[in-house]
Amino acid sequence: MQAVAWWPGDAAALKEKFAAQGQQQAFGQLSQGEQAAALASANPQVFEELAAVNKAYKARHGFIFIICASGKSAPQMLEAIRSRINHSPYDELGLPISLLRVMDGSAAVFDCLASGVTDADGRIGNLLPASAWVAPGTYRMRFDTGTYLRACRERHPDVFRAVPFYPEATIDFSITPDMASQHFHIPLLLNPYGYSTYRGS
Secondary structure, three states: OHHHHHOOOOHHHHHHHHHHOOOHHHHHHHHHHHOHHHHHHOOHHHHHHHHHHHHHHHHHHOOOOOOOOOOOOHHHHHHHHHHHOOOOHHHHOOOEEEEEEEOOOOOOOEEEEEEEEOOOOOOOOOOOOOOOOOOOEEEEEEEOHHHHHHHHHHHOOOOOOOOOOOOOEEEEEEEOHHHOOOOOEOOEEEEOOEEEEOOEO
């Protein structure tokens, strides 16, 4: 749940929701399992180094260092952050994305289901846990294009504006019961002055 503090929405409400649904313990167990290798291989000196480099990383880039910890030892994660700390924000920052769904009984109130950032290939394949079924309803993909385009400006100041023309892009789509077992790929094709989308396969 520590990562929830960095979620761009109402973190307190999100924590309350997890607790109300009895999921907080499950998330804690999942997190502990993912970080087991790191915890088993670390010592106080490595933890201190990780804390110091993480602080420096955030000071340089303006956001925390994120890595898939599953199976990685603490020295491996320390090596990874050291190899990336001197990157530009353009190289480091993917496109932040949030997935929301209209709450049951409401026509316009959205509930945030998940959030994350795209990888080096511009994809985010683990936004939701793998499942063969998707709950029918109206969904919204929210793309923080402003943050991404400002980072792009550092690499290409002659192409990207200081104030992005599109600070955010949202895509609403509906999943009907007959579509619930299908796969959904929702791409955003983005440039400084336009974007488009389609349902991919």
